[in-house]
Amino acid sequence: MIQNIAMPQEIINQLESRGIIAVLEIERVADAVPVAQALLEGGVNVIELALRTPAAEPSIPLIAEKIPGMMIGIGTIIEGGQASRVKRYRGVSFGVSPGINPVIVQEAISSELPFAPGIATPSELEQALSLGCRVVKYFPAEGMGGLSFLKSMDAPYKHLGVRYIPLGGVSQNNLADYAKTSQILAIGGSWIANRECIKSGAWGEITKAAKAAKDLWDSIRRNK
Numbered sequence: 001m002i003q004n005i006a007m008p009q010e011i012i013n014q015l016e017s018r019g020i021i022a023v024l025e026i027e028r029v030a031d032a033v034p035v036a037q038a039l040l041e042g043g044v045n046v047i048e049l050a051l052r053t054p055a056a057e058p059s060i061p062l063i064a065e066k067i068p069g070m071m072i073g074i075g076t077i078i079e080g081g082q083a084s085r086v087k088r089y090r091g092v093s094f095g096v097s098p099g100i101n102p103v104i105v106q107e108a109i110s111s112e113l114p115f116a117p118g119i120a121t122p123s124e125l126e127q128a129l130s131l132g133c134r135v136v137k138y139f140p141a142e143g144m145g146g147l148s149f150l151k152s153m154d155a156p157y158k159h160l161g162v163r164y165i166p167l168g169g170v171s172q173n174n175l176a177d178y179a180k181t182s183q184i185l186a187i188g189g190s191w192i193a194n195r196e197c198i199k200s201g202a203w204g205e206i207t208k209a210a211k212a213a214k215d216l217w218d219s220i221r222r223n224k
Helices: 009-018 029-041 056-066 082-087 102-110 122-130 146-160 175-179 195-200 203-222
Strands: 020-024 046-050 071-075 092-096 135-138 163-166 187-189
Touching (some): 009 020, 020 203, 029 203, 046 056, 056 071, 082 102, 146 163, 175 187, 175 203
Parallel strands (some): 020 046, 046 071, 135 163
């Protein structure tokens, strides 16, 4: 039996119950708390804070302190040392990467950072499974063929209970189809709080987008 050592069941359960992950690219530390608060007011209580800007890491402790209801995930973990470093921040619950690098995965496991690597092909999925990952990020989801491709790829592995977090092209327009699919653990996307909205301080728009996404997800998952 292939082990699941990269993502504890407790974290899996939390992600499944929350469902929507807002991917954030924060350019100013001052925006970290307002955007997290706007998301929470719309019902979205999980973020993937991407390590793509100098403001990303300083934003972690601020969100953890000021918005305790927010589950904090760290994204774009692609360099050695990042997984072990972010694990030391209070409030960080999990990490993800856009692709799969065995060195990064092993560092995350060694650091006890719950981790979901990115995969886009059966070969990458098998590599993830060999490293002890039963939860993976499916990226770029729509660019690879969306839900149709994912279901085809998953077919030979379905008995293993792999769970997927699709990102990349997921939006309000196709959210329902993903929510109806049992293999999908949660979905992520930047459309809920995109860079332009964050930069302009459009907190009301972010709350509105968060509420629309969460309401749709919950309505489908409740009736599955």
